[in-house]
Amino acid sequence: MSVTSDTESRRPSTPGSPWGHRPVAELDSETLNTLDRWWRAANYLSVGQIYLLANPLLQTTLSRDDVKPRLLGHWGTTPGLNFLYAHLNRVIAERGQSTIYLTGPGHGGPGLVANSYLEGTYTETYPDISQDAEGMRRLFRQFSFPGGIPSHVAPETPGSIHEGGELGYVLSHAYGAAFDNPDLLVAAVVGDGEAETGPLATSWHSNKFVNPVQDGVVLPILHLNGYKIANPTVLARIPDDELLNLMRGYGHKPHLFVGGFDGEDPAAVHARFAVLLDEVFNEIADIKAAAADGNTDRPAWPMIILRSPKGWTCPPTIDGKQVEDSWRSHQVPLASARDTPEHLEVLHDWLTSYGAEELFDDDGAPAPDIAALAPTGELRMSGNPHVNGGLLLRDLRMPDYTEFAVDVPAPGGAIAEPTKVLGQWLTEVIRRNPDNFRIFGPDETASNRLQAVYDVTDKQWNAGYLETDADDHLARAGRVLEMLSEHQCQGWLEGYLLTGRHGLFNCYEAFIHIVDSMFNQHAKWLEVSREIPWRRPIASLNYLLSSHVWRQDHNGFSHQDPGFIDLVMNKKSEIVRVYLPPDANTLLSTYDHCLRSRDYVNVVVAGKQPGPQFLTMDEAIAHCTRGLGIWEWAGTEVPGEDPDVVLGCAGDIPTLEVLAAADLLRQHLPDLSVRVVNVVDLMRLQDEREHPHGLSDRDFSTYFTDTKPIIFAYHGYPWLLHRLTYRRAGHKNLHVRGYKEEGTTTTPFDMVMLNDLDRYHLVMDVIDRVPGLGSKAAGLRQEMSDARLRARRYTREHGDDIPEVRDWVWPDSGDTGTAEGGPARHATTDTAGDNE
Amino acid sequence: MSVTSDTESRRPSTPGSPWGHRPVAELDSETLNTLDRWWRAANYLSVGQIYLLANPLLQTTLSRDDVKPRLLGHWGTTPGLNFLYAHLNRVIAERGQSTIYLTGPGHGGPGLVANSYLEGTYTETYPDISQDAEGMRRLFRQFSFPGGIPSHVAPETPGSIHEGGELGYVLSHAYGAAFDNPDLLVAAVVGDGEAETGPLATSWHSNKFVNPVQDGVVLPILHLNGYKIANPTVLARIPDDELLNLMRGYGHKPHLFVGGFDGEDPAAVHARFAVLLDEVFNEIADIKAAAADGNTDRPAWPMIILRSPKGWTCPPTIDGKQVEDSWRSHQVPLASARDTPEHLEVLHDWLTSYGAEELFDDDGAPAPDIAALAPTGELRMSGNPHVNGGLLLRDLRMPDYTEFAVDVPAPGGAIAEPTKVLGQWLTEVIRRNPDNFRIFGPDETASNRLQAVYDVTDKQWNAGYLETDADDHLARAGRVLEMLSEHQCQGWLEGYLLTGRHGLFNCYEAFIHIVDSMFNQHAKWLEVSREIPWRRPIASLNYLLSSHVWRQDHNGFSHQDPGFIDLVMNKKSEIVRVYLPPDANTLLSTYDHCLRSRDYVNVVVAGKQPGPQFLTMDEAIAHCTRGLGIWEWAGTEVPGEDPDVVLGCAGDIPTLEVLAAADLLRQHLPDLSVRVVNVVDLMRLQDEREHPHGLSDRDFSTYFTDTKPIIFAYHGYPWLLHRLTYRRAGHKNLHVRGYKEEGTTTTPFDMVMLNDLDRYHLVMDVIDRVPGLGSKAAGLRQEMSDARLRARRYTREHGDDIPEVRDWVWPDSGDTGTAEGGPARHATTDTAGDNE
Ligand SMILES: Cc1ncc(C[n+]2csc(CCOP(=O)(O)OP(=O)(O)O)c2C)c(N)n1
Ligand SMILES: Cc1ncc(C[n+]2csc(CCOP(=O)(O)OP(=O)(O)O)c2C)c(N)n1
Numbered sequence A, B: 001m002s003v004t005s006d007t008e009s010r011r012p013s014t015p016g017s018p019w020g021h022r023p024v025a026e027l028d029s030e031t032l033n034t035l036d037r038w039w040r041a042a043n044y045l046s047v048g049q050i051y052l053l054a055n056p057l058l059q060t061t062l063s064r065d066d067v068k069p070r071l072l073g074h075w076g077t078t079p080g081l082n083f084l085y086a087h088l089n090r091v092i093a094e095r096g097q098s099t100i101y102l103t104g105p106g107h108g109g110p111g112l113v114a115n116s117y118l119e120g121t122y123t124e125t126y127p128d129i130s131q132d133a134e135g136m137r138r139l140f141r142q143f144s145f146p147g148g149i150p151s152h153v154a155p156e157t158p159g160s161i162h163e164g165g166e167l168g169y170v171l172s173h174a175y176g177a178a179f180d181n182p183d184l185l186v187a188a189v190v191g192d193g194e195a196e197t198g199p200l201a202t203s204w205h206s207n208k209f210v211n212p213v214q215d216g217v218v219l220p221i222l223h224l225n226g227y228k229i230a231n232p233t234v235l236a237r238i239p240d241d242e243l244l245n246l247m248r249g250y251g252h253k254p255h256l257f258v259g260g261f262d263g264e265d266p267a268a269v270h271a272r273f274a275v276l277l278d279e280v281f282n283e284i285a286d287i288k289a290a291a292a293d294g295n296t297d298r299p300a301w302p303m304i305i306l307r308s309p310k311g312w313t314c315p316p317t318i319d320g321k322q323v324e325d326s327w328r329s330h331q332v333p334l335a336s337a338r339d340t341p342e343h344l345e346v347l348h349d350w351l352t353s354y355g356a357e358e359l360f361d362d363d364g365a366p367a368p369d370i371a372a373l374a375p376t377g378e379l380r381m382s383g384n385p386h387v388n389g390g391l392l393l394r395d396l397r398m399p400d401y402t403e404f405a406v407d408v409p410a411p412g413g414a415i416a417e418p419t420k421v422l423g424q425w426l427t428e429v430i431r432r433n434p435d436n437f438r439i440f441g442p443d444e445t446a447s448n449r450l451q452a453v454y455d456v457t458d459k460q461w462n463a464g465y466l467e468t469d470a471d472d473h474l475a476r477a478g479r480v481l482e483m484l485s486e487h488q489c490q491g492w493l494e495g496y497l498l499t500g501r502h503g504l505f506n507c508y509e510a511f512i513h514i515v516d517s518m519f520n521q522h523a524k525w526l527e528v529s530r531e532i533p534w535r536r537p538i539a540s541l542n543y544l545l546s547s548h549v550w551r552q553d554h555n556g557f558s559h560q561d562p563g564f565i566d567l568v569m570n571k572k573s574e575i576v577r578v579y580l581p582p583d584a585n586t587l588l589s590t591y592d593h594c595l596r597s598r599d600y601v602n603v604v605v606a607g608k609q610p611g612p613q614f615l616t617m618d619e620a621i622a623h624c625t626r627g628l629g630i631w632e633w634a635g636t637e638v639p640g641e642d643p644d645v646v647l648g649c650a651g652d653i654p655t656l657e658v659l660a661a662a663d664l665l666r667q668h669l670p671d672l673s674v675r676v677v678n679v680v681d682l683m684r685l686q687d688e689r690e691h692p693h694g695l696s697d698r699d700f701s702t703y704f705t706d707t708k709p710i711i712f713a714y715h716g717y718p719w720l721l722h723r724l725t726y727r728r729a730g731h732k733n734l735h736v737r738g739y740k741e742e743g744t745t746t747t748p749f750d751m752v753m754l755n756d757l758d759r760y761h762l763v764m765d766v767i768d769r770v771p772g773l774g775s776k777a778a779g780l781r782q783e784m785s786d787a788r789l790r791a792r793r794y795t796r797e798h799g800d801d802i803p804e805v806r807d808w809v810w811p812d813s814g815d816t817g818t819a820e821g822g823p824a825r826h827a828t829t830d831t832a833g834d835n836e
């Protein structure tokens, strides 16, 4: 009893009309048989990859030499992944439903390679791996083999946007891929071990952030194979009703499917599962239809729980120990396949159990009926363009950021909140790019002062509404996604970027460390992808880190950590960029650059509090283009001569302190020749041989001199600057002030004083380091030391910074002091507005 | 209708017989009134801390100058926390139940300080903050004030083991505290925003790992106040049945309590909640009783959902906008309390609404009935000894690790798996310390080869069992906890340590980055605690990182990241230690030291694969005591003369490559004087002014010379070594090889070649850097280059390392090559056993 009479109608090569509802009936035995044959073929190809060097079709007796000397990879998860792949293919082909397949347990690499090989995309991508015996031999050999391909579903694998080596992110990635792809289905397999990770456990709630009309659909499939590496899994060992409640509690309609146990006939399993899958696709179709009809209430999206034996179809026991349906099947059962005849024989029997001779022709090509099960062209999950996002990437329509410039009549002559200004420009980015740009944040987008964006968009929210929400910018669709999970923000954005869109993640600086490991994985993905010719460039991953270490006013020590930059620097220089714009105009120019870039991770740290503005837009553009520059107006150099000292700065607060120090020096040591160098692009400090943005040694010497003291006020942990510059001729003269892990809830100036980054201390550093100045400037040094004590005492008495610091303005800045929004501050502007 | 007739019976000062079942009845109005008075007093004290500089009892008209110039902190969560505190106090006093209180939203700092002040512990701890008007003034003033206390529930706060600045870990900490504390109740408040984080979302499953007999009880209280910083929360906006299902799915018996809305009389709320709390305590008592009777099945532990308005009791609206029951109450409502008369008046009315004059006497002391609500002595939640774990810390009974030594007849003369040897010693640690030492791991304890411990203990597991589990070391109680969540492992261990116990966390090196931010927070906790005299030292947080970057054989690039060390180095040197023992005996000696240490974070990176052993136990002890040392047997120095080159190494694989390079140099350049220095304690490389373990400049020069080339093979990212040594005289001669982010699934030697850390490349580095060697050794250089190519080609052909590398042994090592377990390897030992 076939649902369709005509094979061709099952096999459109481009997406058909998606989300169609189709009658459900048991499949005819021929289709069931083909499904099983696909599954067996994929399993055979998977086992072959793990074990075999040669003799792929077992055309001669399997010998020790056919077995790889190093047996690397993971079998346990693979048969389940292959089972799902086969069944999805049948449905996709029938419905013409554009679908991609993400596997949380990315260690099932051989399975995904096998399916792509059966679909033909593998050979299209790598012609050497042809669909014949020789191609199959290469396919087997290359797996986890030196010079070959990795064991995981890596960038090398067609169809992958999810390596899955570090477990926990498959649903976040899946939802990221689904946003703004209304016609796309993302089938996402969650490992039951993976489900124990924190990021995965919260990512089920993604369904409260997806819009059934404008976004695609994620179909989560919990792969309940019972085990992880060496233990049972929690979700496999709670009673069914608990598990079903959990899924309902997550907002899903769960479908529990149990198959493959107690010698159940595979045909029966296929028959039951095929019906379930059709039902689930129909449920999705119904939801989509209702949504199209205007029902925007959050639906209970279906999800599938597939309870099946781990290692399904491998030898039930080996050496007297249970392997199938046990954690023992996780990695490579039969470790001694090459070393002992007993294991070799077991391997032989295992391989032959799939009946390869019925699945592949004598040349080694997949039998025609198997090949015909798959959809064709872009409907193949391994050939869907969404998994090579660069193919679909459209440039953003970029508004002219110079139109959002802060008017800076003179350096220091205006006050602005940099991220707020950025928010105004982002408003226009959003307006012009209504379907391929999103902002992600863990409940901090307003706190980080990007709230201007709510003038043109809303926060997408599909949980419940109250009447009082009317003014709160919550809506069923919107460009901003806010969930209190840095993991989700990162994962969603990654999925969104990998499928060819653009976005940014705004986050408190300290808590971006929560996604250190996710950053690592994405960076590695980019590092590898760049070397793969068929992977097209994607938009960069852009961070905006605000509420940074120096201005976490409401919080304290736990919120003070500028170390993400250090982490980032360990990744390959080709893909990492770090920017520390000192004011609003430089922030605009920097971010414009970031949103245009490709295949990078851009880290931008910027302030949100009102602060002095230094550069006009034209100056900012020039400054950002250079990445660093001498601020002549701030120094006292004599043209044609080396300065006596260089004051370097990177970051908004360090820049402020350096300028205040330069002002003090100018007043008190008018004969001292001071150069002020501001660095926006931190990579400029590195050697040009280490980083594409690196300055040549000559340029470095030009900016910083080889012989004069360099007092550098840096935003983060000071040691990083030494690491970046240790090869420079002038490094021996470099003295860095930065965050040295001192802090608490206190005033802004107290924070810099606690870390010796304050203006007074910088002046003392100059006095201590400029040859010959020491004793001559002893009086000034003492004055500075007294000024620190006075400032400290003032904070202790008044709970605020001393007016001489708080109200300090750059001397040539004009009448800012009295201008509206000027430094004459009051409690409100100082501490309010963090969640407005 | 009072449950007890006699106040005293409600107020034992030391834990009574816990887990008693008591009849539940409505409280008498007097007790209800006292509860409300406590709550009002705590709320008043909280508001006072946020806003007031002076005039704490409003004995004169509230003036602008009484208000702090910087209004910092968080109100929204505080009244809910105070409400729970009051009610718990009533029950604790009645039942004599030892209880501690952890608040996920640690930004409710003022509330916890207020309650501790009411309990008297604050004044006992800080006598200056006396229970009178002057003390109250200081209490108010110090909060979020320069030189005062932080805004969060920081180490400074009596009763705290959980700062709660970075959200997400409260349940993990709570369960960590509960393990092996059978009489302890841990009340853990989860913010509904916090509940959206990944770590929190999985930590509910902790209940599958707790034993109802031998462990304490965690009572999770979901604080459903509806909002986070600027948004509603997911859990507050799903239907009740979904939320209840979610909690049931997590294995809990949820009790939903709604109170404080629509002007409900507080007395009614108190009455209802008190009954609920008694019922919940009785449910817990029943579970405990059943468990004591031998019912070890996992119970459905009760949990409470408290739905109450955020900012409860603050002005309902301010400036026409809703504040109470809105996200607007999150931080500091009334930002302009000092700046505008309108806001000042609102503040005045808010403060007076609590009726402080009825709650405190004229001197400012809490009214006697309020004080009497609290239990006394160690039953006060802020005075419970478990929250100052050092008080309860017992030294571990340490077995003699030298008895577990690997016999090393000559350097390189034995083969061992270092972590496996460590596991044998840990077996004895466990045996001797059955109730205060635990091992945590994300399903990797066997993979990291510590499985010997299962000879004496089991994996604690309270989810379901199958018959087939008999041999799998799962049991209702055991010293090992394995859940596939690095966050849980870290959080559990932190909670365990902070309450005065010992443990270690074993993890794949790459994935320890998952807890970077948790490490940061714990390090900050230790940094601050060390400066607080009443905080007693606790056991160090010990990491064992294995399956490291160089030997992630089954996996690939995603599993290769040695950067955790870099992160750790940014924290204060007093508390961080990093060790890279090169073999089993040094690992034993190192770990013995770690388990004895206090208040540190010890990071130990060690290999798990079979490898050559270099030092006898005596040598290992001396080497580890020094932290580094010259391996004379490996070098070719002429006594009394400087060597021509120093080969440095840190880490097992770099050490192996350096020794092989030294062997090559000895053979091919017998006249070259080579010194080999191995570093176990990485901190030794730092300046003694930077780190307590740092070498003096003089010692550094002695080891590494000031003038000779130093070729250093380092385990991790090479730049770190430059950062550590840039001030040393010899730094200009330092050339570091390490992991430069090249990798995939390949052979061990291919991995080191990919990163130029291999023996052949090290020899080339020596030739390139020893003055005068270049042209003389050109032939050897070419040979080395050819050897690399040959080795590379061999891997590509055979999928294994070339025998000359694989079977290389240190020349003087004796007949290891043929010894059992010697380097004559086969596929089985090479790649098997990762999950046995
Ligand atoms: C975050 C993280 N921690 C640890 C590991 C090591 N690891 C690799 S596979 C695995 C078990 C996975 O179990 P499951 O998700 O159930 O996958 P399956 O059973 O399908 O293989 C573990 C712990 C990892 N890959 N990622
Ligand atoms: C991991 C993390 N991300 C972001 C923040 C910033 N933050 C501070 S409080 C808060 C909202 C907390 O909401 P909830 O847990 O509901 O607490 P409550 O409503 O009780 O204040 C956020 C997002 C944080 N502290 N930790």
Ligand SMILES: [Mg+2]
Pocket (backbone or CB within 6 Å): A191, A192, A193, A223, A224, A225, A226, A227, A228, A233, A310
């Ligand atoms: Mg599993």
Ligand SMILES: [Mg+2]
Pocket (backbone or CB within 6 Å): B191, B192, B193, B223, B224, B225, B226, B227, B228, B233, B310
């Ligand atoms: Mg809340």
